[in-house]
Amino acid sequence: MKYSENHTIEFSECDENQRLKLPAMVDLLMQVSEHQLENGAAGTNDLMKRGLGWVVTQYHFDIQSLPHPQEQVVLSTEASGYNRFFEYRDFEIATSDGEALVTAQSQWVLFDIKNRKMVPTDEELMQRFGAPELKKMPRFPRLRAQKEYDSSRKYRVRYDDLDTNHHLTNGHYFNWFIDMFDRDFLKDHVVKTIDLKFDREVRYGETPLSLIKIENEDQIKSYHAIEDEQGNEQAICELIWRKND
Numbered sequence: 001m002k003y004s005e006n007h008t009i010e011f012s013e014c015d016e017n018q019r020l021k022l023p024a025m026v027d028l029l030m031q032v033s034e035h036q037l038e039n040g041a042a043g044t045n046d047l048m049k050r051g052l053g054w055v056v057t058q059y060h061f062d063i064q065s066l067p068h069p070q071e072q073v074v075l076s077t078e079a080s081g082y083n084r085f086f087e088y089r090d091f092e093i094a095t096s097d098g099e100a101l102v103t104a105q106s107q108w109v110l111f112d113i114k115n116r117k118m119v120p121t122d123e124e125l126m127q128r129f130g131a132p133e134l135k136k137m138p139r140f141p142r143l144r145a146q147k148e149y150d151s152s153r154k155y156r157v158r159y160d161d162l163d164t165n166h167h168l169t170n171g172h173y174f175n176w177f178i179d180m181f182d183r184d185f186l187k188d189h190v191v192k193t194i195d196l197k198f199d200r201e202v203r204y205g206e207t208p209l210s211l212i213k214i215e216n217e218d219q220i221k222s223y224h225a226i227e228d229e230q231g232n233e234q235a236i237c238e239l240i241w242r243k244n245d
Contacts, residue, residue: 001130003036004076006096011069017187017244019066022178022194023171029091029104030170032075040128044164047110052119053165055111057086058140061104061194072096079131081138082121085109087131088138105138113165116201143197143236146223149211153180157206168202176210177224177237189220189241196237202226208234 013024020028037043037054047053067073076092086107093102109118123133155176163169173196178186202208206228213223224237 002076002078003032003039004074005032005035007073007075009067009069009071009073014069015186018068019190020068022174022191025066025093025102026171026174028075028093029077033077033089033091036077036129040125042125042128048113048164051113053111053113054087054108055118055165055198056106056108056170057198058107059104059194059196060106060140061102061191063102063191063193064099065101066190067093067095067101073101074098079126079129080105081132081134082123082126083134083137084120085118086137087121087126088134105140107138107140111165140197141195141238143195143238145225145233145236146211146213149213149223149225151180152209152211154207154209157202157204157208159204162204166203173226173235173237176226177212177222177239180210180212180224181222188244190244191239192242193240194237196235198235200228200232200234202228202234 007028009020013020015021034043038046044053074094074096076094078090079087080090081088086109089106089108091104091106092100094100110122111117112119157168161168161172208229209227211225211227215221215223220241222239222241224239225233226235228234
């Protein structure tokens with residue numbers, strides 16, 4: 001069951017190159033997902049009454065083009081399937097003429113907020129959104145931490161960085177990834193694909209490290225990790241870049 005809504009890209013959602021920021025892109029996709037879930041009594045407030053929350057574990061994005069300020073786009077999402085423990089959701093940002101600008105696949109779990117652990121899939125809820133039960137799990141790229149990184153930077157999780165599950169909001173990870181590049185690189189390049197896997201929660205007051213390694217062989221690829229103070233892996237990300245047109 002696909003859900004769509006129109007949106008006008010705002011200047012505040014774009015960077016100095018007038019391209020949609022990656023954190024804003026993620027926020028827009030979470031927004032359209034939340035609106036569909038609210039319509040099916042499975043939004044944030046509905047789940048919080050049951051002591052539950054949605055938590056994403058992995059993303060894959062393909063980016064043809066990032067929209068610009070005042071551009072009219074269509075945001076779409078669909079619950080694409082589920083199995084015993086995981087729920088899968090697809091997203092799209094398209095032009096008003098239907099041309100896909102961004103597509104994304106994601107894997108989610110239902111999370112017990114009090115006990116901080118995942119719970120089995122709510123099959124009745126999945127059927128409410130027309131999501132099929134899957135015999136095979138969708139395959140996401142297998143991400144592994146690098147043995148060494150080129151550089152690192154420490155950040156602190158602020159109150160405004162948190163979501164309603166009381167941990168670092170999805171889009172904010174991209175602030176820490178993108179901040180590792182210099183300005184000239186970001187002016188001349190745009191992300192083509194994104195793979196991101198979340199391993200551990202990042203919570204208020206923590207001071208994790210953002211790490212980066214860049215390879216420039218057949219294509220420019222950056223490897224990222226978020227690690228806690230003890231060096232435990234909290235998230236891994238791989239970005240493939242292309243030159244601006």
